[in-house]
Amino acid sequence: MSTQETSAETEDAQPETEPAGSSHQDRRMQEKRERQAERDRQTEADAEAEAAENTVQIKVFRYDPEVEGKQEPRFDDFHVPFEKGMTVLDALIYARDHFDSSLTFRHSCRQAVCGSDAFFINGSQRLGCKTQLVELEEPVRIEPLPHQDVVKDLVVDMQHFYEQMEAVEPYFQEEDLPDAENLEEQRQDPENREKIKMSSRCIWCGACMSSCNIAAGDNEYLGPAAINKAYKFAMDDREGEDLKQHRLNILEQEHGVWRCQTQFSCTNVCPKDIPLTEHIQELKREAVKNNLKFW
Amino acid sequence: MHEHDVIVVGAGGAGLRAAIAAQKAGADTAIVTKLHPVRSHTGAAEGGINAALREGDDWELHAYDTMKGSDYLGDAPAIETLAQDAPEDVIRLEHWGMPFSREEDGRVSQRPFGGLSFPRTTYAGAETGHHLLHTMYEQVVKHGVQVYDEWFVSQLAVTDHDDPEDRRCHGVVGYDVKSGEVAGFKANKGVILATGGPGQVFDHTTNAVSCTGDGQAMAYRAGAPLEDMEFVQFHPTTLPSTGVLISEGVRGEGGILYNDEGERFMFEHGYANNEGELASRDVVARAELTEVGEGRGVDDEYVHLDMRHLGEERIMDRLENILHLAEDFEGVDGLVEPMPVKPGQHYEMGGIETDENGETCIDGLYAAGECACASVHGANRLGGNALPELIVFGKRAGKHAAGEDLGEAEITTGRTDETEPGEVDSPVSLGAVDTSDEDVAADGAAIEGESVVEHAVESERERVNHLLEKDEGVQHAEIRERLQKAMTENVNVFRNEEGLKTALREIRKAREDYQDVYVDDPSRTFNTDLQQTIETRNLIDIAETITLGALARDEFRGAHWRQEHQERKDDEWLKHTLISWDEGSPDLWYKPVVLEGENKTYEPKERSY
Ligand SMILES: Cc1cc2nc3c(=O)[nH]c(=O)nc-3n(C[C@H](O)[C@H](O)[C@H](O)COP(=O)(O)OP(=O)(O)OC[C@H]3O[C@@H](n4cnc5c(N)ncnc54)[C@H](O)[C@@H]3O)c2cc1C
Ligand code: SF4
Numbered sequence A: 001m002s003t004q005e006t007s008a009e010t011e012d013a014q015p016e017t018e019p020a021g022s023s024h025q026d027r028r029m030q031e032k033r034e035r036q037a038e039r040d041r042q043t044e045a046d047a048e049a050e051a052a053e054n055t056v057q058i059k060v061f062r063y064d065p066e067v068e069g070k071q072e073p074r075f076d077d078f079h080v081p082f083e084k085g086m087t088v089l090d091a092l093i094y095a096r097d098h099f100d101s102s103l104t105f106r107h108s109c110r111q112a113v114c115g116s117d118a119f120f121i122n123g124s125q126r127l128g129c130k131t132q133l134v135e136l137e138e139p140v141r142i143e144p145l146p147h148q149d150v151v152k153d154l155v156v157d158m159q160h161f162y163e164q165m166e167a168v169e170p171y172f173q174e175e176d177l178p179d180a181e182n183l184e185e186q187r188q189d190p191e192n193r194e195k196i197k198m199s200s201r202c203i204w205c206g207a208c209m210s211s212c213n214i215a216a217g218d219n220e221y222l223g224p225a226a227i228n229k230a231y232k233f234a235m236d237d238r239e240g241e242d243l244k245q246h247r248l249n250i251l252e253q254e255h256g257v258w259r260c261q262t263q264f265s266c267t268n269v270c271p272k273d274i275p276l277t278e279h280i281q282e283l284k285r286e287a288v289k290n291n292l293k294f295w
Numbered sequence B: 001m002h003e004h005d006v007i008v009v010g011a012g013g014a015g016l017r018a019a020i021a022a023q024k025a026g027a028d029t030a031i032v033t034k035l036h037p038v039r040s041h042t043g044a045a046e047g048g049i050n051a052a053l054r055e056g057d058d059w060e061l062h063a064y065d066t067m068k069g070s071d072y073l074g075d076a077p078a079i080e081t082l083a084q085d086a087p088e089d090v091i092r093l094e095h096w097g098m099p100f101s102r103e104e105d106g107r108v109s110q111r112p113f114g115g116l117s118f119p120r121t122t123y124a125g126a127e128t129g130h131h132l133l134h135t136m137y138e139q140v141v142k143h144g145v146q147v148y149d150e151w152f153v154s155q156l157a158v159t160d161h162d163d164p165e166d167r168r169c170h171g172v173v174g175y176d177v178k179s180g181e182v183a184g185f186k187a188n189k190g191v192i193l194a195t196g197g198p199g200q201v202f203d204h205t206t207n208a209v210s211c212t213g214d215g216q217a218m219a220y221r222a223g224a225p226l227e228d229m230e231f232v233q234f235h236p237t238t239l240p241s242t243g244v245l246i247s248e249g250v251r252g253e254g255g256i257l258y259n260d261e262g263e264r265f266m267f268e269h270g271y272a273n274n275e276g277e278l279a280s281r282d283v284v285a286r287a288e289l290t291e292v293g294e295g296r297g298v299d300d301e302y303v304h305l306d307m308r309h310l311g312e313e314r315i316m317d318r319l320e321n322i323l324h325l326a327e328d329f330e331g332v333d334g335l336v337e338p339m340p341v342k343p344g345q346h347y348e349m350g351g352i353e354t355d356e357n358g359e360t361c362i363d364g365l366y367a368a369g370e371c372a373c374a375s376v377h378g379a380n381r382l383g384g385n386a387l388p389e390l391i392v393f394g395k396r397a398g399k400h401a402a403g404e405d406l407g408e409a410e411i412t413t414g415r416t417d418e419t420e421p422g423e424v425d426s427p428v429s430l431g432a433v434d435t436s437d438e439d440v441a442a443d444g445a446a447i448e449g450e451s452v453v454e455h456a457v458e459s460e461r462e463r464v465n466h467l468l469e470k471d472e473g474v475q476h477a478e479i480r481e482r483l484q485k486a487m488t489e490n491v492n493v494f495r496n497e498e499g500l501k502t503a504l505r506e507i508r509k510a511r512e513d514y515q516d517v518y519v520d521d522p523s524r525t526f527n528t529d530l531q532q533t534i535e536t537r538n539l540i541d542i543a544e545t546i547t548l549g550a551l552a553r554d555e556f557r558g559a560h561w562r563q564e565h566q567e568r569k570d571d572e573w574l575k576h577t578l579i580s581w582d583e584g585s586p587d588l589w590y591k592p593v594v595l596e597g598e599n600k601t602y603e604p605k606e607r608s609y
């Protein structure tokens, strides 16, 4: 099909908002978008036709603010050939590479360490790469994390999550560092290291925050991940008492630990098995001690 | 246009360390990265980080082990710098709060690793990289480095003087993945590439999908040579179905490899009579494939790695993460059964040629980490030596770019009197292919600074528009899949001339197909189709450098094994392969290895383990 022909057909297409460019360019992109929408409908039909015996059916949430036909959220069905050991992420990659290259999701490590691919899979927050298809009921429903703004398809806006993570001042504050002459590490009791071990495993996937009812209702609530991050620092003996106080003060503020209503949803979804609720409870106890000491 | 003193591209271990160093040295520093920093691939590193910290060990031993491990293809000044700086830099990480595993007395733990004469691998469980990455990102936040995350850098803004050594890098062009905006980043002092390895050139790899060699390919096209690309490390213990890595820490703690007949083949078949499972990686990877090739593999595909005898307590304490990986990605419980393992692509020893201060032959362009080659790993990297490389050379590149005086470098870059031309009897013409975009950004050597960046932005906008507007053709996924398959089949652990030539033919075909590539997704919002299309071009360039270098090197050294050439040829090959991009085709040349260290010259010896 030549560009010429299609441009004639779509002369009076509706202009859309989009990044600046020449109007000629805009028009051509607009045409391409429309053709894409048409092809999408076709892909869906093709995918269905491909549905052979050994396939898994996935239902994927689709949304793109820019492309006609995708501005209204919808679900697309893909039938992906199944292999033993296949994960939800594998299925998504297959669907993208073979059926629809516009299918959009974050992923990178494929081994549960980068935290990019937390999705809402069959009604629960999980990492796509860590979830085996065989464990799931078909059709497997894959949606973006709830309570987050959707950027496109399965991609959500993580900005607020990052801001909360950084609000707890998550870094060693000590400025006094060793030099070449004085090469000594700080000592840390193996038990103390053990105490902070679980909290140090967080991969910032955002699953816990997305599952938390309180976070959904209170945008300022620090949320389980950030509180857990603070726990790691507050409980680390290397930093000393003063900094611990400072950290507890941050956590005690209005939208800190006291908001948690111990619903355990965060703990249930955390792919790194971090006992989030327990950590929050422990910090509440510390905060009480703290208050007794100072007020 | 964004403007900073130092622009760091990439936020893995090397990028973060470089940014902290540059910012601390007083430069206004920004990181531009295609993933949010904590998603970087460094987070996947498991085993540990080498540094001579204890009595009985010292930097000279570390340097010696590294030189030997490299099969004498490392440059002594870089290796000695690595070994000398590592202790201080590791201790600094500890002071920044990194949760290292601890001994009873509260000091950081160290464990044995392959090819090391002393247990000098410092670690944090079996998730050392995760902690390293997060600890350094915390410091980046603390020091107020500006981070542009989910910005994909697709081109360098470099002047186009005829001779690459006269060129200067003024910045980069970035593409905002979220909005599709193409923008320039002007660097007043320097650009540091820290974009990681190109593992995605292969289909069975431990590397993340983001490891597409972007920085290497961009630097290459801008005129900086790539060094020793033929040396690709295949890790002996990856899970067969996914390529997920089972850390060398398992063997370090006493894990044993068995073949299908229950033999401890590293000893019983004489692959490494002294070190056994702890011989260096190339040795173990070849041993495993030989077992499989001779019919002693499990299911004709892999071997077994057994850690059950270590006991639950020790496993939980030091290797817990491994249990999760084996369970989640292979369905195997490492406490009750042995784990299936086979070799998989793991690390690219070669990279952008730099000196020990991280600088390339292009003024103002630096590289550090896996994308760089200061030549510390030579023909084979020892486990636990990449993480110290990130922090040692990341820091040095950051300081140097910020203007600190690190002294004259001993390693030379670019073409000098010492370099010699190379030739390869190649089955396909290596002549120019029209890539419909400009490789060096400026259009006249006279333009400087801002205008170079503006010009690069303009040409990148055109390329992006072209890819987006095109309506039909080939999709990148198809090209990439064929490329990865050809590389895995032909340029793997075992190599021969015929296979390498086949691979070159396939690469050439991929290059031609790429002329016709198009992006189906028309959206400007989070267009991963577009991003991967650009990445695929990078993979093609990198695959070509790996294969060409391998075809030319007719000897057996480190990870580079050649069927027809079963010996290390020191008379002929104590030299580095360099490949540079010369108006659309690769140009091959060589420079000698530097074996003279601070106090001694390293004499090549037989590597036996
Ligand atoms: C599974 C595994 C285990 C390992 N274990 C160990 C170990 O125990 N010890 C050891 O010493 N080594 C280990 N290694 C090797 C080591 O981890 C890596 O070599 C190292 O982490 C690479 O770090 P880097 O900073 O160079 O790159 P990466 O961590 O890969 O970071 C690259 C960065 O560049 C960015 N980037 C890439 N392209 C672009 C672009 N075009 N535009 C913008 N940004 C871009 C990415 O977003 C990312 O932030 C391991 C490797 C793997 C794969
Ligand atoms: S605490 Fe767990 S669920 Fe929450 S962000 Fe961290 S890893 Fe994800």
Ligand code: FES
Binding pocket: A107, A108, A109, A110, A111, A112, A113, A114, A115, A116, A117, A127, A128, A129, A130
């Ligand atoms: S892809 Fe990295 S956590 Fe799933």
